[in-house]
Amino acid sequence: MNHDQEIAKERIAAELDRSRGRSNALTLRALDDEGLLAQHSPLMSPLVWDLAHVGNYEEQWLLRAAGGREALRPDIDGLYDAFENPRADRVTLPLLRPAEAEEYNARVRKEVLDTLETADIAPREPGAPGAGRSLLDAGFVYHMVIQHEHMHDETMLATHQLRRGAPVLLEDPDDVAPLRVPRQDEVLVPEGPFTMGTDDDPWAYDNERPARVVDLAAFWIDTRPVTNAAYQEFVEDGGYQSRRWWTRDGWEWCKGRDAVAPAFWQRDGHAWIRRRFGRQEIVPPDEPVQHVSFHEARAYATWAGKRLPTEAEWEKAARFDPATGRSHRYPWGDEEPEPRHANLGQRRLGPSPAGRHPDGASPLGVQQLIGDVWEWTSTTFTGYPGFAAFPYREYSEVFFDSGYKVLRGGSWATHPTAVRSTFRNWDHPVRRQIFSGFRCARDAEPV
Structure with a gap:
């Protein structure tokens, strides 16, 4: 593995860690099980659905599609399919409990980091057959998963805004910017x-x-x-x-x-x-x-x-x-x-x-x-x-x-x-x- 790939993989691992830390802070570290399993608005999913969904998406794309691994939990794919389950209906599904979601996500992440070590994420040469169309080309599939989780983090923030009750998200003092x-x-x-x-x-x-x-x-x-x-x-x-x-x-x-x-x-x-x-x-x-x-x-x-x-x-x-x-x-x-x-x-x-x-x-x-x-x-x-x-x-x-x-x-x-x-x-x-x-x-x- 050349130096450029090493640097790229270090960045990917760091960004994966940042996105998961943010997801956990908005869910497991913010509300109890009741608050995570509740539907705070029919416009939004229960927060615990978003939490397990980002892990399932990561498993499907980074372990199965890009890593060639066997499915860890094929039984939950249907629960976390955003197109099969409208937001208003997700609260009725047999969702993973918060502790189960946390454990599942951690298991997926461990295997993802294992596969990252040997993944070939070198950019393809411009004009080469299939250039830009490979999941691993320049690390595209990892970038896709990182962005996907951060998008759900923003969705979780919208859910928090709709939630009634006392504040649970801490806010740092406003920075002094020009x-x-x-x-x-x-x-x-x-x-x-x-x-x-x-x-x-x-x-x-x-x-x-x-x-x-x-x-x-x-x-x-x-x-x-x-x-x-x-x-x-x-x-x-x-x-x-x-x-x-x-x-x-x-x-x-x-x-x-x-x-x-x-x-x-x-x-x-x-x-x-x-x-x-x-x-x-x-x-x-x-x-x-x-x-x-x-x-x-x-x-x-x-x-x-x-x-x-x-x-x-x-x-x-x-x-x-x-x-x-x-x-x-x-x-x-x-x-x-x-x-x-x-x-x-x-x-x-x-x-x-x-x-x-x-x-x-x-x-x-x-x-x-x-x-x-x-x-x-x-x-x-x-x-x-x-x-x-x-x-x-x-x-x-x-x-x-x-x-x-x-x-x-x-x-x-x-x-x-x-x-x-x-x-x-x-x-x-x-x-x-x-x-x-x-x-x-x-x-x-x-x-």
Whole structure:
């Protein structure tokens, strides 16, 4: 084994350990058996289901598919199949108890680390037969499993937000990070082509591929996400009572839910308060608004005389460098995220104030594109031209063209390994238990 593979395997082992430590902290270390087995919302699974599911997914892909090992627990595959069992039904299944799930996950992990020692995770040569299509190519299948567990960790955090009861998640004091509010509220993204998607990122999923050149007209985009204070102006102006700002589907959703503000907001006299992981607090005016649906984001944008950006516009604003013509992996370049760049990885239990992390700005001066809140776009989720499902259709393809809207950029709850400027998330336009916000865009006037 050469030195590069040694380094790559050390990174994989460390990231596997980090993801499992986080999963255990959100489940076994946070709640008792009753709390883990309970269904806190019909929108979400019991937390113990997520815990055993990540272990079963790891077993199926790293031990069976990539490692050639025999199944450890084939009897539980059906219980933890996300497509066979809707979330609302999972509480009725004969799930592993928390201690059993912990033991099973530990057994899987021990064998995974054994197989990792002899796995050939060298990158294939560009142009070689099957290049980019091997599970082990550049460690892809390990990266896939690591990201999958962190995605479920974010889902677990959404479950904790919906859970009623006393706070159980500890929060470190807010870090003192640079605060630099942009001098402009919006910037002009010039017309012209840029490279969207990727061909060579070893962590990228099938729906991020293949790379292609996209030519866009010039447009304006906000330099930061819409804040709670800005969104409150929409609320106070009767935004939820005026049909004119909403599409037909959006208005039906708004009236059907009797929505009057973002999820978890509540009026208290002249102020708005919010519930955040069991804590009641005044809504902080300078944070990006979160827990808003696509319908709410689009209504606000219409009220503001703007619109939501398309997915392509968001990605160009996030990664295109007009000085070089290059598309970078992140807004700030190609180096991996550090705390100075973005609020990621559950370092705090909410977004940072708008204007934090100026080192993470894009070359055009757009801030907080990575981290803090997932940002709704106007684009319906589908495959790029030339899309090929890999390694299974159920990750992306089965969701194409079904009305799901694309979200970009990750949130404060997203781990750095599970976000980049090409990463695509998607959800129903009615969803708002997720850590979702948005920024606005508008067309540029013809010169």
